Amino acid sequence: MTATDHLLRTGPAGTEAVVDEYRDLARPLAERSAGKDFRDQWEALAGLGVLRLAPPEPAGGDAPGPVTRSLAMIEGIGLAGADPGVVYALASQVFGMQYPLRAVLPRDAWESVAHVQDGRVLLCHALTERKGGSDPLSMDTRARRDGEGYVLDGAKTFITAAPVADLALVFARTDEGRSPFALSAFLFPVERPGVTRAEPFAKTALPGVPMGELVFDGVRLPASALIGGEGSGLAVLSSTTTWERALLLGYALGPMRRTLQRVTDWASERGHFGRRMGSSHQVAARLSDMALALHRSRSLLYGMAARLDAGTPTRRLSAEAALTKISVSEDYVRLTGHATALSGVRAFIADSELPADLHSPMAALTYAGPNDLLRVGVAREFGLPVEN
Numbered sequence: 001m002t003a004t005d006h007l008l009r010t011g012p013a014g015t016e017a018v019v020d021e022y023r024d025l026a027r028p029l030a031e032r033s034a035g036k037d038f039r040d041q042w043e044a045l046a047g048l049g050v051l052r053l054a055p056p057e058p059a060g061g062d063a064p065g066p067v068t069r070s071l072a073m074i075e076g077i078g079l080a081g082a083d084p085g086v087v088y089a090l091a092s093q094v095f096g097m098q099y100p101l102r103a104v105l106p107r108d109a110w111e112s113v114a115h116v117q118d119g120r121v122l123l124c125h126a127l128t129e130r131k132g133g134s135d136p137l138s139m140d141t142r143a144r145r146d147g148e149g150y151v152l153d154g155a156k157t158f159i160t161a162a163p164v165a166d167l168a169l170v171f172a173r174t175d176e177g178r179s180p181f182a183l184s185a186f187l188f189p190v191e192r193p194g195v196t197r198a199e200p201f202a203k204t205a206l207p208g209v210p211m212g213e214l215v216f217d218g219v220r221l222p223a224s225a226l227i228g229g230e231g232s233g234l235a236v237l238s239s240t241t242t243w244e245r246a247l248l249l250g251y252a253l254g255p256m257r258r259t260l261q262r263v264t265d266w267a268s269e270r271g272h273f274g275r276r277m278g279s280s281h282q283v284a285a286r287l288s289d290m291a292l293a294l295h296r297s298r299s300l301l302y303g304m305a306a307r308l309d310a311g312t313p314t315r316r317l318s319a320e321a322a323l324t325k326i327s328v329s330e331d332y333v334r335l336t337g338h339a340t341a342l343s344g345v346r347a348f349i350a351d352s353e354l355p356a357d358l359h360s361p362m363a364a365l366t367y368a369g370p371n372d373l374l375r376v377g378v379a380r381e382f383g384l385p386v387e388n
């Protein structure tokens, strides 16, 4: 156990044991699959069972509830040093898609897609369009009724895993205007006539997971592809985004702790001005601020997992989930900023012992809802007459 572990292992023993177990299980896989293709890394890590949802019943004794357990597994895999892009993709599928789909779909419809839990079928969440992501009611992608089913036209862009996904959860307009019932959600296989995957984007944040575009040209969808009723797209979206804002950044806990440990070791050992670097109060204060950022993030994320395990409906968690996403993403950026300052030039040398990844934490300010807009939404929930 490392020095920072003593300070930061503040959860119940059952939860910490899951973090340790998955860190130890994932470490050899992460080492063996480093640098391999995304899909190989995904399958190796998903094979540990991280996408398998336990039944929603509360766990007994010290055992973590199902959501807490999933979060602990994701944290453990991140701690093992697995590629952050792959861990992000796992967290996105399990929290941003699987849990909300299980909650929204009737039991038989969920059972027909429940095989996604074995990791051989990859999902993507296709909402954003080229002209903007923050305003879903401005979307152009349309599904028009055609007999029993629908015909889909449009394009979704900047979609995580779109170049490799097997199933897409796609939001489309089924009515005109900005009514809250103008959108519907569809789940269907990407390999379908009329669907084209455009070239992946060369992404600077989380480069370990591909991002791309899906173009729909007269795609015929059966009625069974519709999730919930027609017009319930915003309700489905509100569920997927609340889950995502509550827990997606669980993927960052491992990288944050690894960075804190690396920089602590560096500051403890490096000689500077005739003494060790860590004997400077300013260096110590930066390291404490890093620990504070991690402690706060961990407490908030596990707090959200506990609320979801307790069965709190997502509609009552939207403000709290947004605050959690804002806080953890900004703490991730803050922690990375301190680490970069303390690492000096080594932060900018790719094969040094302290390379910094500034893009991935910064991207967290944007995905799952840009923080500026989430702040507006939180203030609106307080009753301020503020619109986006």
Ligand SMILES: Cc1cc2nc3c(=O)[nH]c(=O)nc-3n(C[C@H](O)[C@H](O)[C@H](O)COP(=O)(O)OP(=O)(O)OC[C@H]3O[C@@H](n4cnc5c(N)ncnc54)[C@H](O)[C@@H]3O)c2cc1C
Binding pocket: 124, 125, 126, 127, 128, 131, 132, 133, 134, 135, 157, 158, 159, 160, 161, 205, 206, 363, 366, 367, 368, 369, 370, 371, 372, 373, 376, 387, 388
């Ligand atoms: C790593 C990564 C992964 C992603 N994965 C997916 C995915 O899987 N699926 C998907 O659908 N999308 C995905 N996205 C896209 C993401 O959801 C969008 O980037 C996000 O919704 C914001 O949309 P936008 O980039 O068009 O920004 P915009 O909507 O243009 O907003 C940009 C900025 O403009 C400012 N702004 C704009 N309007 C206002 C306003 N009214 N009030 C205050 N500020 C305002 C804010 O500062 C805001 O941050 C991903 C993005 C990233 C970075």
